[in-house]
Amino acid sequence: MINRNGATRSVKTETHLSDGRLRLYRLAAVCLGVLCVLQVTLNISLRLAFYNRGNETVERDQLQTSYNTLTEERDQLQTSYKTLTEERDQLKPIYNILTKERDQLQTRYNTLTKERDQLQISYNTLTKERDQLQISYNTLTKERDQLQISYNTLTKERDQLQMDRDYLTSKFSNLKQTCPEGWQIKLESSWYFLSTETKSWKESRQDCLKRGADLVIINSDLEQEFLLSFNKRAWIGLTDSVTEGAWKWVDGTPLTIPSYWYSQQPDNGGDNPANGEEDCVELNTETWLPVKAWNDQSCLDNRYWICEKVV
Template identity: 30%
Template sequence: MVRAVHKDHAGIRVDYVNAPGASSRSHSRETETHPGLRMMRVVAVSFGLLCVLQVSLNVCLRVLFYTPNTQMFDQETVCKNVTPREDKLRKLTDVYFKEGWVYFHPSVYFISSTTKTWQESRKDCLQRQADLVIIDTKEEQDFTRQFHKLTWIGLYNNTVTGEWTWVDGTPL
């Protein structure tokens, strides 16, 4: 507020006061009488900004994780290709089981009906693209005993080190 005093020739004194207009006075009275109104405006603006942020994040994530339908068709093609492979594997396992192979999780074992030496048995296994059994667990040991036959295992005395070693090179 500014106050100015002016005297003219006749000695009349005039005071000028620069006061705010009616609209600004009413606005300040509103905020003075309703102090929560300003806080309400801040909350409303903040909520609006959060909504805009959420919409933009939703759009970005949808674009980022969008997978076209062509990938779904590719998966159907893969499934169609797996079925013939499963059939081929089933037929192959049937052949092995007919030859005398026995399944014990996670391996298959061949129990020969002929008696051979350890070296002959190992050679026979290698010709079948296999090897003598390496016993890793108690369950596997019990499995080999259930046939009530003498069976060779893949354990030998290493002549270089003098220690017992499995055919895959691991020590006993």
């Protein structure tokens, strides 16, 4: 029993020692674990610290580099600014000169614009005047051409008249020496005598017969106009005394064309008995205009007379 107790006591003591060691071991293990945790934490912290510190260094270096770059750019910009300022100062006078020149050119441009407008107006006016002158020129050209035609016609007529005049002058000069006093020469180789007194138609014809002639027979416009130039109321050799209305010349030929009766003649005295029978013809140039100047008149009235002698 006692051994047992002693043994028991010994066992109890050994158990008590084992528990202390276990606790010590546990404490050591705990401490070791804590130390490990602390080591890990420290490592992580250091790692983070170093990592952050490395990043800051990189950022600082980058910032330093950027700063340096910006500084260089600023210096370059400063230099450029100075250069540009100098160039601006140099360009300023040139700009002022160019501005003045621009203003002068603007003024000159305005002046030239006004002159151009005035010239345009002048040009338009001149164009109108030119057109009017062209129209006048065309009109004058037509008139000139017509005048040229008229001139040519008149020249031909003048030449023909000169030939006629030369012919008649030649013929007149040949006959002039035998021309009785009071006679005048005219066309168709006839002599004409205009009386200076008045007589009846029958007495007038007798005077012409005494002169170796007869009362005038009018054969043409030219002869009619020539006789009218005497400007006398004078008998001519035309009568209807044989048969009323049958007009005959003194050589017996009937009246044909041409005839030069005045308006409403012959009227054989009309309805006025005081006029009597009108059977003889006069040229009446005192009251009526040529060339229609024939009037039948009473043969007993006194008139000048015209004799014609055909050579």
